[in-house]
Amino acid sequence: MKTRLTAVIMLVGFFLLSASVQAQVFDYRLVPPELAADFQKGVKLLEQGQANEGFSQFEQALTLAWRYQIQELPAYSSELIRLGTRLTLSDENRRRLLDLSLYFSPHSSEMALARARFFFSAGHFSFSSSLAELKRGINLLGYDLPARVRLQARLWRASAEFLMVWLIILSVLIILRYFRVLLHWSGHLLPESYRNLNLPLLLFIGLIPVYIGGALWPILVWPGILCLPFARKSLRIIFLVLLLVSGLAGLCREKTRQMIFPLTTGPVLSQYHVSLGLAGQPDLENLRKAAESSNSPGVLLSLAEAEHRVGDDKRSEELLILAIGEPAASTLAYNQLFCLYLVTGRPEQAISALEKAAQGKEQYAEVYFNLSQAYNNASKYDQSDSVYKKASQLSDETASRLVLAKKLLGQTQFLLKIPVPAGLILSESEGKIAPASALLEGKYQFLFFIIALCLMLVAGRGQKTRVCYYCGSIICPSCLPESRSPGICNPCYQVFIAGKSVDPKLRIEQKGKVRNYHRLTGILGVVLSLVVPGTGLILEEKVLAGLLLSVFPVGFLGYFLAGSYVPAPLLPVTVVFPAWMIIGLGIYALLSLVSVLLYLILARVEA
Ligand SMILES: [Zn+2]
Ligand SMILES: [Zn+2]
Known part of the structure; x- marks a missing residue:
């Protein structure tokens, strides 16, 4: 009964998960079942403590992957890393496990x-x-399409959230501090006998966005705008600028949507499948269709590979020769052409293609390793050695992968392919956003900006109603005059600044007021500093x-919030970026403490 219940729960959970993660890019339909079986067997053996047997199963799986020319299996790498965390292994075995994780997906940044x-x-x-892997991860972002897209999309979305969160926080602070002043000021506008209506009337106006069913931000920002004329000049300017700039938040959101979409469908997804070495028939058709209308280097390179896989080497060659004409793709195209010439028995042409690839601006270890193998086949041993040395300097990881591949496959050569960089795959999919529609996205923010500006001109100019910095009383031309020192009420000025011959009764009274006021704001200030530093x-x-x-802190909050809008890990087993957020959380906590300390020092009032 219990197991059946668990199964039902898991099944429901799986469906919910698969419904929410629309952009399920990784598709392992094409992974040969015996490869998966070998790998699973390896996992079980390792869990049972039979390390050597486990590793030989993993190597079998790897051999199959290479034989099928599968380039990347990040899910397998991820499983190996998790095994390394979960099991207690000897140092050597852990090292082997992590090396294998690298060979299963050599180009995965994540x-x-x-x-x-x-x-x-x-x-x-x-x-x-850790540092070396971090460096590798950052370098590989150029190749790891989903990781790169997800990071970029999240950063765009985070900028939008950053602007809106900051706007909302500032608005709430303005309301907290100046609503009282607004209330006092508007009280003077009403005739004496209607003064009771002041608060209900203000609440009515302040809550307008709620009645018309506005989103969260207008509900919180609108009352802030009403209180703005009473804020300090610097705060007014910053709030107005932020309001104007926040109009770009819509543009950033649109950018996120545009980035994510191609990953879910169409030629970009197909190019990605090719780069994994897992392209199926639908991908081939997708790419053929895309190549009819565009000469995008990414499409050309991917289609060439896919055509070669289904046996049409002639078409593949045509496409690669086309791709050589594109400067961004020529090195990759030459390397691919080399592989093609070699497997179709044209070693001379292969070498000349590779020599051209080696002259390219970008230095790929793969190109030099391939060239070294080609020279070796042609019995040019000296040239082979010198090129091999250069290649090993570029990447010793590729060197050990090559050695292992030759050993496991029992071959004297192993052709290294270079995945198509994410930038080339995406080059045509990134749509442009027209300036007009970008401005339209932020129309409500711009409208609010204009209202706030008008309000500032009407009520803000020469505004004399404000809060006394010392006692928190409301300074108002008709109730409590301001002293010579701006922002300080007359009694406070007499007691705390002019000093000396002051009525002792007034001194005690003002000191009491100041103490009470700052006890209240002090608690609020410390709590706020803890929650959002600053x-x-x-x-x-x-x-x-x-x-x-x-x-x-606000940037961090923005990045955190953005996570829920960017389709979660395209690969369900990996949640790598969020794990790194722990460091961000540490900095946040540190800033909270600094903020509280600074608050206690800077906001202290000598009384
Ligand atoms: Zn005062
Ligand atoms: Zn007054």
């Missing part, structure tokens, strides 16, 4: 980052290894210091 994190965790800590200072009108301190 897997390199996962290994970097592995070396960063307690029990496996090695700073140099906000406590903004509340106390230390605007610049507060803003500087809040840049990272």
Whole structure:
């Protein structure tokens, strides 16, 4: 009964998951079943402590992957890294496991980052290894299409969230500090006998976005705009600028949508499948159709590979010769052409293609390794050695992969392919957003900006109603006059600044007021500083210091929020980027503490 229940729950969970993750790019339909079986057997053996048997199963799986010319299997790499975390293994075996994870997906940025994190965790800590993998991960972002797209899309979305979160936070702070002042000021506008209506009337106006069913941001920002004329000049300017700039948030969101979409369908997805070495018939048809209308280097290279796989080497050659004409693709095309010439028995042409590839601007270890093997076949041993040395300098990981591949496959040569960089695959899919539609996306923010500007001209100019910095009383031309010092009420000025011959009764009274006021705002300020560093200072009108301190925390919040809008890990087993957010969380906590300390120092009032 219990197992059946678990099965039902898992099944429901699986369906929910697969419904939410629309962009399920990775598709292992094409992975030969015996490869998967070998790998699974290896996992089981390793779990049972039979390390050597387990590793030989993994090597069998790897051999099959290479024989089928599968380039990348990130899910397998991820499983190996997880095994390394879960099981207690000898140092040597753990090393072997991680090396295998590299061979199963040599160009996956996300897997390199996962290994970097592995070396960063307690029990496996090695700073140099972690740093090396981190470097590899960042370098490989150019090849790892889903990782790159997801990171970029998330950064775009995070910029949108950053702007909106900052706008909302500033608005809430303005409301917290100045709503009282607005209430006092508007009270004077009403005739004496209607004064009771003041608060309901203000609430009615302030809640307008709620009645018309506005989103969260207008509900929180609109009352902020109403209170803005009473804020300090620097805060007014910053809020207005932010309001204007936040109109671009819509553009950033649109950008995210545009980036994610091609990953879910069409030629981009097919090119990606080809780069994994897992392209099926639908991918071939997709690419053939795309090549009819465009000469995108990514499409040409991918289609050439796919045509070669289905046996049409002539068409493949035509496409590669076309691709050579595209500067961004020529080195890759030459390398691919080399592989084609070699398997079709044209070694002379193969060598000349590779020599051209080696002259390219970009240096690929794969090209030099291939050239070294080609020279070796042609009995040009000296040339072979010198090129091999150069190749090993470029990437010793590729050298050991090559050695293992030759050994496992029992061959004297192993052709190394270079995946098509993500930039080439995406070059034609990134749509342009017309300026007009970009502006339309932010129409409500711009409307709010214009209203706020008008309000500032009507009510903000020469506004004398404000909060006394010392006692928190409302300074108002008809109730409590401002002293010579701006922002300080007359009694406070007499007691705390002019000093000396002051009525002792007034002194005690003002001191009591100041103490009560700051006890209240102090608690609020500390809590705010803890939750979002910097906000406590903004509340106390230390605007610049507060803003500087809040840049990272608000950015972090933005990045965090953006995660829910960017389709979750395209590969369900890997959640690498969020894991790195722990470091961000640490910085956030540190800034919280700094912010509280700064608040206590800067916002203190000598009384
Ligand atoms: Zn005062
Ligand atoms: Zn008044």
